[in-house]
Amino acid sequence: MSEVINKEMIQEEVEIPKLTILYQDEYFVAIDKPAGLLVHRSFLDKHETQFAMQMLRDQIGQHVYPVHRLDRPTSGVLLFALSSESARKMNEIFIAHQVQKRYLALVRGFAPEHRLLDKPLKEQLDKIADKHANQDKPAQSAITDFKCLKQASLDIPFGKYPSIRYSLVECYPKTGRKHQIRRHLNHLTHPIIGDxxxxxxxxxxxxxxxxxLRRLMLFATNLSFKHPYTDVQINIEASLGEEVLSIFKQLNWSDSELDYRQK
Structure with missing residues (x-):
């Protein structure tokens, strides 16, 4: 009996989780990247075995080319090209700032109703990966448009304050610096929860x-651009998910995805 069981165990295939595909045509494919998943292999994370790029390649059966990136702890829309030519065309669109990216962030405190922050950011270099990079590179232009969508207060004393306050902020980065939204919100004294x-x-x-819930509360909800081959306006949208919506409900906000879509 044990011999039969062992054979079955050997033959049993390991189930690899599938990525949610949000958009796909003959030129591009977009996924809903889970929080905690790396975009591609990195020598800084040698212990990791799963990467969005390799998982998607195996899932759709063809090579994919990343055209932008999301931080590992950020979830949401991640776009890949299906050929080197379409990757080049999409990279040109990104460089020309013709792609609109929308994020939602749950932050500490009551954020201002609206704020366009123009604050240059000095590039953050990794001690190992960037050891040969220019350490004295000047700060680069960084602009983010913020809009406060919701506010909530919990009657729980915290430190010297009688309550804990949160805001849901809509973020539109106009430039693409590393950790731009996270650093800009921290500069405004409204850091993202989980950062x-x-x-x-x-x-x-x-x-x-x-x-x-242990994660960065930053969500890449929308990616919009004019398709370089068809000239059709494309808007790719990712959901927040039940875990996040359940927290919003506890903050006395709506738990319906529809109420958090781009207006």
Whole structure:
């Protein structure tokens, strides 16, 4: 009996999770990247075994070319090209700032109703990966348009404050600097919940304990551009997911995806 079971175990295939495809045509494919998934292999994360690029390649059976990136802890729309030529065309569109990217971020405090922040950012270099890069490179232009969509207050004392406040902020980066949205919101004293590099770790700890969710609360919800081959305006949208919507419900906000779509 044990011999039969062992044979079955050997023959059993390991199930690889599938990525959610949001858009696909003969030139491009977009996925809903989960939080925590790397876009591609990196020597800085040698222990990782799953990467969006390789997973998508295996899933659709053809090579894919990344045309932009999302930080590992950020979830949402991630676009790939299906050929080197379409990757080149899409890269040109990104360089010309003809792609609109929309993010939603859950932040600490009551954010201002609207703020267009023009604050140059000095490139953040990795000690290992960027050890040969220019360490004295001047700060680069960085512009982000912020709009506060919702506010919530929990009657829970925190430090010297009688309550804990949160805001849901709509973010439109006009430039593409590393960690731009995260750094800009931290500059405005409204760091993103779950941001261990640019956030408030005391609030991050409370959020994990109170809501039982450990992740960066930043979501790439929309990617819009004019298709370089068809001239059709494309808008690719990713959902927030049930876990996030359940937290919004606890903040007395709507738990319907429809209420968080781009207006």
């Amino acid at each position: 261990v590099n640019h956030g408030d770790n005391r609030h991050n700890h409370f959020f994990r304990e109170h809501f039982e």
